[in-house]
Structures are given as C-alpha cells and as structure tokens.
Amino acid sequence: MKLAVVSAGLSSPSSTRLLADRLTAAALGHLDAEPQVIEVRELATEIAQHLVTGFPPARLAAALDTVAAADGLIAVTPVFAASYSGLFKSFFDLIDKDALTGTPVLLGATGGTARHSLVTEHALRPLFTYLRAQVLPTAVYAASQDWGEQGLARRITRAGTELARSMSPAAPGTDTAPAPGTDTAAAIAPRSPTGAITSTDPANGFRTVPFEQRLAALRAE
Known part of the structure; x- marks a missing residue:
C-alpha cells in the first residue's frame, strides 16, 4: 500500500514538514504502508516550467505519478493571505483531474496564528472535493502556539487513525453492511x-x- 505525503513548506526545517511527519507517523501506527514524501519547494522551478511549457520535467513527472498512484494522501500547506500557498496550489493544479478520485486525503495546514484555523475548511476541503477525493472528516491546523499542546497531539492521532481506516480494505467476511431491502x-x-x-x-x-x-x-x- 502506498501513502503519498505532500509538504509545501518553504523553509528547511519547517513546521509544515513537521506536521506532515507527525500525521504520517500517526497513520503508520495503524497501517502497513510505504510513505513517499514530496517536498514541493524542491520542485518549484519544475512546476513553473510545466505551467509555462505544458511539459513536466522528469522529477516533477515522477512526483505527480507518485500522487496519482497512491492509496492515500497527506497534504499539508503553510497559510499565506488566509489560504493555501501559491506553490501548493500550483502543484495540485498539475494533477490530472481524475487522479485523486476516491483517494482518502488527510488535510493539514500551519500558520502563525489560530485566526487561520478554518483554512482547512474554506480553502483546502473545497479544492480536494473538486478533485473528487475522499476528504477525511478531521483536518489538522497547527498554529505556532499549538506545538507541544495535548490538543494538537490528539487531533493528529485522530486524523491519522481516520486515514489508516480509510486506506485499509475490509477483511473478507467482515462486511457488516445490511443487505438490500433490509429494515x-x-x-x-x-x-x-x-x-x-x-x-x-x-x-x-x-x-x-x-x-x-x-x-x-x-x-x-
């Protein structure tokens, strides 16, 4: 099983990558999967070239293929001007419109203040809903003051568990759905x-x- 992790932090190290790593660890605690991390900042030049020429350089093409082939996706962005970063949006603009159909996606965002905490709902969730992904109920926003707090740790654990459950196929004989016509x-x-x-x-x-x-x-x- 493959898990793609897209981190759009612009510095190294970054709180965005830290959140992406913690979400990944939370999911892998309940899931046997191979994580593949994509640092979008390392592809900034290739993204610009693709947007202008329409042809992705080899490194960018490999990253896009990784996301398209994944059984689950963790996508984390820093917040700029009350929304996702332009680099994050540019990367997902290049994803084929059908590539994420039905794929479980865990959303995360980081910012300097709690005032941007709804960015996951008014910006990120609509973007991935448009791409017909299966956006998980719990999204995680981490403001600067949240690090080290139990509330953030609990949200990360809950979100990672949701992703693991969404990616794990039901075992044979465990389908508890009622038969058609059942009251x-x-x-x-x-x-x-x-x-x-x-x-x-x-x-x-x-x-x-x-x-x-x-x-x-x-x-x-």
Missing part, C-alpha cells in the same frame, strides 16, 4: 406487533413507548 431499524431494535420499536432488555437503559400509546395518552390529557 435497518428492525436490525437494531425489535418491534412490537404494532410496528413500534421497543426495548426488551432493561440493560439497554431506555424504554421506547409505542406511538399509538403515546398518542392516546396525549388525547387523554
């Missing part, structure tokens, strides 16, 4: 002869009153 509610709780859902086990901790009984009580009030 899902009936599979969860038994029904009385009147069709109302009832609880027959006190350990469930709830009691469901049949609708007819509740309606009769309301009319009597």
